Amino acid sequence: MVAAVSIVDVVKHFGALQALAGVSLEIAEGEFFGLLGPNGAGKTTLISSLAGLVRPDSGMLKVLGHDVVRDFREARRSLGVVPQELVFDPFFNVRETLRIQSGYFGIRKNDDWIDEILENLDLTGKADVNMRRLSGGMKRRVLVAQALVHKPPVIVLDEPTAGVDVELRQGLWQFIRRLNGEGHTIILTTHYLEEAEALCNRIALMKQGRVVALDTTANLMAAHPGASLEEVFVRTLQQ
């Protein structure tokens, strides 16, 4: 079976700084995968390499078997990315934003699915509001919605819950879990470790551009009996 994501020996420098020091990872279809690590560990750089936003110095990345450089169309069609930065296009309202994003992926009539996403992210009432007028948390929800317009089989969420209220966080996870249940592969980065512990079946821990721990959540927890994921995280990073 072809892996949802396959990453081999990816190295990336920004000037003298080594952001990725040879990362290899394989994520199977249907996994709920956690990519954790302290600030600057290289999580976003790795995700950006997968999405074609960053061009690695060497190594290879594939989404569902499609090389992200050679086969970029298929790779990008298979991938939905929620970026970490809170970005938006101030010229459009929420529905326009989602219709335009659908069009970029070659999808013309997408209103049924857009309505369903809006409903699930509690944005229905904001559909006709200009992006500029939304609160930070609502802008974040639109970012999630934008990543889902083309029903990507692999969904990457780079800190999707930063600045999002408790109620939506619950709603968001319910929705993402449902998508995971329907077969979508989920890759999540977050600094809320309870979230990762509750959601992810497998976790990679990154530090200074390397994967320093990679195992099922259960195994990671079992190696440190009685400890929370946060304690496991801290101990592993100190080693």
Add this chain to the structure above:
Amino acid sequence: MSGPGQRASAWEAQLTGFLTLFYKEFLRFWKVSFQTVAAPVLTALLYLLIFGHVLDEHVTVHGVRYTSFLIPGLVMMQVLQNAFANSSSSLIQAKITGSIVFVLLPPISYGAFFLAYVLAAMVRGLLVGVGVLLATVWFAELRVEAPLWILAFSLFGGALFGALGMIAGIWSEKFDQLAAFQNFLIMPLTMLSGVFYSIYTLPSFWQGLSHYNPVFYLIDGFRYGFFGVSDMAPQYSLAVVVACFAAVAALTLNLLKRGWKLRA
């Protein structure tokens, strides 16, 4: 395995992606058309009223009264400046706000990306050009000797400056850098191109230099379409303009393909 049906739908998806990006770029200026279309029309009208008033009595060029001579130059100048402004401001704004990711994440090919931005820039340039023409035509006699030349030069002018705007927008990291590009390259090129005069009234050094300015050929050929007279043969001017566009398009496509300054 990709059968023919699948290939057709992939092509259709590309077309939809391209049309959507074009439509988005069109909406971006159309939603603020007061600033992006009406304002440049007013600027051109002011130029015409002031220069025309001062010089019309005293100057004829190629046997054409000055105000009439000036109109095509002003039209072309605004086509070029607005085509440039459209693609460059859109790209730098998207880069600075980070919303550029929305067009970098989808499977849009770099060729479609190029076409969408250039086409939207041309549409804005041409809308402004038509606006300037409609606003100024009342103030002077304007003949139309060869409309196809008018069309050809305005299309290629818009395309050339739309593509230049893409390069400027991709290269700039800050608004001041874009402003420098505009003030030190685009403005001198357009102002020193014969918008306001025939280059044959210039000292020979400046005349010679003007022949290295592609905008000179754009304006001269465009003017030929109205009056049937020009400094250079229009065929020759069009060849120069098309060659410049081909070179700038090739450069832009190459930058996009490599992801220069767009993909880290």
